[in-house]
Amino acid sequence: MTEPRHPLTDSSRSLGWLLSVFVLVIALFESGGLRVWAQRLEIGPWRSIALPVADTLHASLAPLGIDGLRQRTLANLQKLRRNDAPATAPTTVAATCAATPSANPWTLITPPASSFLTPFSAHTATPMPGTASAPAPASSIDTSALSAITLPLTTELPPLPAKHSDGPRLVALVGDSMMSVGLSATLLRGMAGHPELKPLRAFRSGTGLSRPEVFDWMHEYPVMLDGQRPEVIIVAIGANDGQGFVVDGKVLAFGTDEWIAVYEARLTQFLDMLTRDGARVIWASMPPMRNAKHNQRMLDINRIAYQVVSQNPHAYWWNITPYVGDPDGQFREFAQEQDGSVTRIRATDGIHLSDQGAALFTPTLLHWLESSAEPASADIHRPSNPVASP
Numbered sequence: 001m002t003e004p005r006h007p008l009t010d011s012s013r014s015l016g017w018l019l020s021v022f023v024l025v026i027a028l029f030e031s032g033g034l035r036v037w038a039q040r041l042e043i044g045p046w047r048s049i050a051l052p053v054a055d056t057l058h059a060s061l062a063p064l065g066i067d068g069l070r071q072r073t074l075a076n077l078q079k080l081r082r083n084d085a086p087a088t089a090p091t092t093v094a095a096t097c098a099a100t101p102s103a104n105p106w107t108l109i110t111p112p113a114s115s116f117l118t119p120f121s122a123h124t125a126t127p128m129p130g131t132a133s134a135p136a137p138a139s140s141i142d143t144s145a146l147s148a149i150t151l152p153l154t155t156e157l158p159p160l161p162a163k164h165s166d167g168p169r170l171v172a173l174v175g176d177s178m179m180s181v182g183l184s185a186t187l188l189r190g191m192a193g194h195p196e197l198k199p200l201r202a203f204r205s206g207t208g209l210s211r212p213e214v215f216d217w218m219h220e221y222p223v224m225l226d227g228q229r230p231e232v233i234i235v236a237i238g239a240n241d242g243q244g245f246v247v248d249g250k251v252l253a254f255g256t257d258e259w260i261a262v263y264e265a266r267l268t269q270f271l272d273m274l275t276r277d278g279a280r281v282i283w284a285s286m287p288p289m290r291n292a293k294h295n296q297r298m299l300d301i302n303r304i305a306y307q308v309v310s311q312n313p314h315a316y317w318w319n320i321t322p323y324v325g326d327p328d329g330q331f332r333e334f335a336q337e338q339d340g341s342v343t344r345i346r347a348t349d350g351i352h353l354s355d356q357g358a359a360l361f362t363p364t365l366l367h368w369l370e371s372s373a374e375p376a377s378a379d380i381h382r383p384s385n386p387v388a389s390p
Contacts, residue, residue: 242297324360
């Protein structure tokens with residue numbers, strides 16, 4: 001006498017087969033992606049296990065040529081994306097950036113217009129000695145000096161020189177997901193329909209300056225530009241850089257003197273590459289983060305960036321905290337509009353900006369790009385004491 005079949009057992013077996021097929025398909029078509037994921041893991045035990053497995057899987061599937069097809073498909077999609085112009089309403093940049101309640105309705109953020117003084121007109125920290133043209137990993141900052149750097153809460157955009165040519169002003173948007181999520185979309189919408197501004201997309205999520213073996217910005221950035229020379233570069237990068245890395249087989253833990261020296265050198269080399277043709281660079285700070293540990297690491301990243309950028313005559317470090325932080329310069333997830341409604345200005349991960357969050361300061365950038373006269377200020381109503389925050 002045969003035992004009756006149990007539907008629950010059959011369902012579990014079917015689910016198991018389905019999951020197996022799913023894993024097999026992922027392994028076949030995404031072995032390259034799994035390898036990149038393993039490479040991007042923070043240095044540690046989990047990466048030591050995952051990376052050899054992903055490398056072996058990728059190598060064993062390489063003869064099938066699937067990854068090459070995948071890379072070509074992604075490249076073609078990227079080209080299509082670069083050629084697509086974002087749709088926007090037929091408004092002018094000046095109208096978008098006008099300091100009116102409808103253009104900037106947030107009750108806590110009311111940047112007034114002011115004349116240009118210096119790139120760091122209020123609460124300016126004096127950079128440590130050093131030169132931006134010396135990329136050798138002999139840092140002017142150690143752990144004690146790094147913690148002593150007080151970031152300026154108020155920074156102003158410097159006057160923008162006249163255009164180099166009669167054509168549109170080329171503006172490169174550069175960075176990791178801090179540029180690609182929220183900020184780039186808002187800037188692209190603001191620049192669309194204005195022939196005097198031509199945006200160049202040069203951003204890639206999941207990248208940074210700390211791990212060139214994962215994504216080498218020194219090699220990839222010129223490829224992204226495809227021979228074009230931007231006059232202005234807006235940079236938002238660093239969210240993935242708060243981690244250790246390996247140099248000459250040695251693991252350098254985040255925040256150690258050796259780590260600081262290497263990271264400072266990489267940031268300097270990257271900035272030198274951006275400015276070598278005379279481009280003006282606006283280096284946006286990392287905003288305050290929700291997670292306390294990540295927030296502290298981004299504060300250190302900001303300090304190193306401020307140290308390096310302050311020494312380059314073509315670059316300016318711009319603190320966006322007055323726009324997206326709370327009155328104390330700390331993380332703020334929501335903002336209240338003048339009608340009393342509440343809008344999310346940060347993504348749910350507590351890291352990235354929402355489109356509405358980026359829209360708090362992109363009008364200032366757009367107004368600055370449109371005019372080479374007096375820039376808009378990042379000054380706001382805030383406590384009288386300076387706040388050393390991301």
